[in-house]
Amino acid sequence: MNTHDLQVYLAAHAGPFLVRLVTAVVVAAAVYVGARIAARLLTRALHERSGRAQTIAPILRGMVILVGTLLAVIMAMAQLGVDVTTVLAGAGIVGLAVGFGAQTLVKDCISGFFLIIDDVIEIGDLVEIEKIFGRVEKVGLRVTKIREYNGKLWYVPNGSITTVANLSREFTRVLADVGIAYEADVGRGLEVLAEIGDTWAEENPKLALESPKAQGVIELADSAVKLRLVAKVPPGTVAQEVARELRRRIKDGFDAAGLEIPYPTSVQYERSSHHDQEEQPSPS
Numbered sequence: 001m002n003t004h005d006l007q008v009y010l011a012a013h014a015g016p017f018l019v020r021l022v023t024a025v026v027v028a029a030a031v032y033v034g035a036r037i038a039a040r041l042l043t044r045a046l047h048e049r050s051g052r053a054q055t056i057a058p059i060l061r062g063m064v065i066l067v068g069t070l071l072a073v074i075m076a077m078a079q080l081g082v083d084v085t086t087v088l089a090g091a092g093i094v095g096l097a098v099g100f101g102a103q104t105l106v107k108d109c110i111s112g113f114f115l116i117i118d119d120v121i122e123i124g125d126l127v128e129i130e131k132i133f134g135r136v137e138k139v140g141l142r143v144t145k146i147r148e149y150n151g152k153l154w155y156v157p158n159g160s161i162t163t164v165a166n167l168s169r170e171f172t173r174v175l176a177d178v179g180i181a182y183e184a185d186v187g188r189g190l191e192v193l194a195e196i197g198d199t200w201a202e203e204n205p206k207l208a209l210e211s212p213k214a215q216g217v218i219e220l221a222d223s224a225v226k227l228r229l230v231a232k233v234p235p236g237t238v239a240q241e242v243a244r245e246l247r248r249r250i251k252d253g254f255d256a257a258g259l260e261i262p263y264p265t266s267v268q269y270e271r272s273s274h275h276d277q278e279e280q281p282s283p284s
Contacts, residue, residue, distance in 0.1 A: 024079035028072040035068020058140065104159060105142065112141040112158035120164050126236055128165040129156055171209055172239040174231040176246040179224025181260040186225055190214045192253045193229045200231070200249060207233050207242060224262045 039061040114120075116139060121127055125136045127146065134148040144161065146154045180189045197212030212231035219226040229250065233242050254261055 020080055024076040027079055028076035031072040031075055032068055035065055035072070038068070039064040058138065062141075104157075107159035108142045108157050110159075111161060112139065112144070115139060115144070115158060115161070121166060122168075125166055125168040127167065129161055129163075132156065167239070168235045170235060171232055172235045174233055174239050174243045174246065176229040176231070176243060176250060177218070177226055178229075178247075178250050178254065179221060179226050179261055180254070181262045182225060184225075184259050186217060186227070188257065189225075189227055189254070189259055190216060192257050192259065193227060193250065196246070196249045196253045197229055197231065200246060204242075207238060209233060212246070 042064060043057045043061045121136050121139060121144070123136055123139065127134070127136055129144070129146060132146050132148065132154050134146040134152075134154065136144065137147050137153070138145040140158075142158060144156045144158055146156060148154065178189075178193070180186060191214075193214035197214065201208035201211045209232040212229050215228040215230055217225055218228045229246060231242060231246060233239055251261070
C-alpha cells in the first residue's frame, strides 16, 4: 500500500473509527464510574449497620468494582467492533489454567466466602483461631486479620482456618479457680466462694447473667485442694475483667476467713563434706 492509498483509507475510515473510539472511552468511563459510585453507596449503607453487614461491606465493594471494570472493558471492546464472544472464550481458557495453578488462592477465597455466609466470625469478635487469640479487624475473601492484645496484627489465610473459638457470641463462662490447704475446712471454703459470688452478682446485675456457682472440689493437686467459682457473663472482653475482679475478691475473702491459699514450697538439706573422725585408742 502506497502513501496515496493510505491517505485514502484513513480519510474513509479515520472518522468512523475516532467516533467509535470516543464512544468506547465514554461508555467504559461511565460504567466504571457508576460501579465506583454504587460500591461507595453500598459500603456506606452497610457501615451504618453493625456486625455481619460491616464484615461483608469490603468484600461486596470489591466485587462490585471488579464486575463494573470487566463490564466497562467488554462494552468498550464491543463499541470498537471486537468480537467479545471470542475474547470471553479465550479468557475462560486462561482463567481455567490460572485456577489450576492457584489452587491455594481459590481455597482461601472459598473458605472466606463460607466464613462470612455461615456467620462464623464478624468484625469486632473476640476469637481464638489457630492458637491466635485476639479481636477480628477484617474478614476478607483471602485472609482474616486478627489483632492480639499486645498489638500484633496476624494475617491468617482463610484456607488454613479449621477451627474457630468465638468468645463474642451469646455468653461466656468465667472460671475462677483457687487452691485451699489440705488442712483447711473445704466446706467453709465453698461457703466463702458462694458468698463472694452472690455479693458480686448483687453489685453487678448487668454483668451477672446468673448468680455465680461454687462448683466444689475440681482437683486434688500436689499442694492444695482446688475449688472453682463459675460466673456466666456477657461475651467479649468483659469476661477477663470479671475474672480479675472475682480473683481479687476470693483472695480478700479467704484472708478474712482465715483460709490458707498454699503455694509450693521446698525444703533443702545441706550435707557437710567433712565428717568428724572418732579418735582411736592407742595399743598399750
